[in-house]
């Protein structure tokens with residue numbers, strides 16, 4: 001083991017470090033063959049026109065290769081999950097010993113981190129963002145200790161929409177005792193370089209991305225974690241062998257050949273976001289539109305509960321975030337199509353009259 005491997009395996013849960021993973025039929029055989037009698041599949045096939053009789057590739061090699069060349073990393077640096085939610089789950093399983101370890105969050109942030117922590121029996125420590133949603137480095141370090149295994153940094157952050165500053169993230173990478181997990185679910189909208197470009201510098205860095213947002217494939221369920229090969233091997237060792245189904249793998253491979261169409265849609269959504277950023281502050285019910293690096297806006301309104309209900313009645317569903325820290329009377333609004341955004345603005349313009 002080299003120094004990095006020693007450092008990481010010291011952080012793994014003891015049972016996981018020692019685990020011998022399940023070995024599937026398709027793992028054990030590599031090479032060329034035409035008769036597969038190794039996995040008890042139905043040799044006659046299934047009732048559908050398309051053949052799904054064979055188990056999918058547990059290591060997802062073609063898909064990992066396609067992602068590797070798109071993201072300029074090695075296939076061995078990629079974990080692919082059933083959404084990034086699976087990556088969060090696997091990180092907790094690998095590193096957080098129930099009842100002993102803790103994770104650190106910067107609320108307000110994505111709700112899945114705390115749900116997964118609760119499922120895994122991890123203590124949650126919180127270092128809230130300031131009221132302007134900037135991070136508090138001293139607070140993070142003062143709540144952390146040797147049992148702090150994961151620090152979740154969502155950038156751009158959900159629900160605030162803002163990227164965390166680079167110097168703050170660098171300080172966390174230098175000083176946080178465990179792994180620093182940067183969730184870039186909205187990174188494609190931010191115009192900033194991904195932290196995947198800096199994996200070689202930081203053995204404690206994990207970057208999460210997803211095909212659910214900019215790539216427009218939320219229904220396919222594909223999320224990625226990028227890190228050094230040692231951490232990725234640990235995650236691959238504990239995942240369900242067939243966590244991605246054959247159809248997802250096939251369609252994701254097709255989609256990855258068309259990055260230009262994704263870029264074009266991102267460009268349109270960013271133009272629409274700007275249009276909303278101009279239009280919303282002019283409305284009587286809107287008090288503040290927070291700056292956003294993502295495909296949504298956090299908007300402070302006169303009364304979030306009332307306006308949420310009013311919009312629902314108009315058939316327009318937004319996310320009411322009024323109960324989140326520092327988000328009193330805030331709605332999180334996804335940038336829609338040009339037509340949907342017009343409907344939203346028109347509906348909000350009529351709030352006052354409707355409520356009288």
Ligand SMILES: *Cc1c(COP(=O)(O)O)cnc(C)c1O
Pocket residue numbers: 082083084085086110154158183185209210211212213218222223
């Ligand atoms: C939407 C979102 C994800 C994506 O989750 P998937 O399971 O990949 O669909 C991840 N992180 C954040 C912060 C999100 O808002």
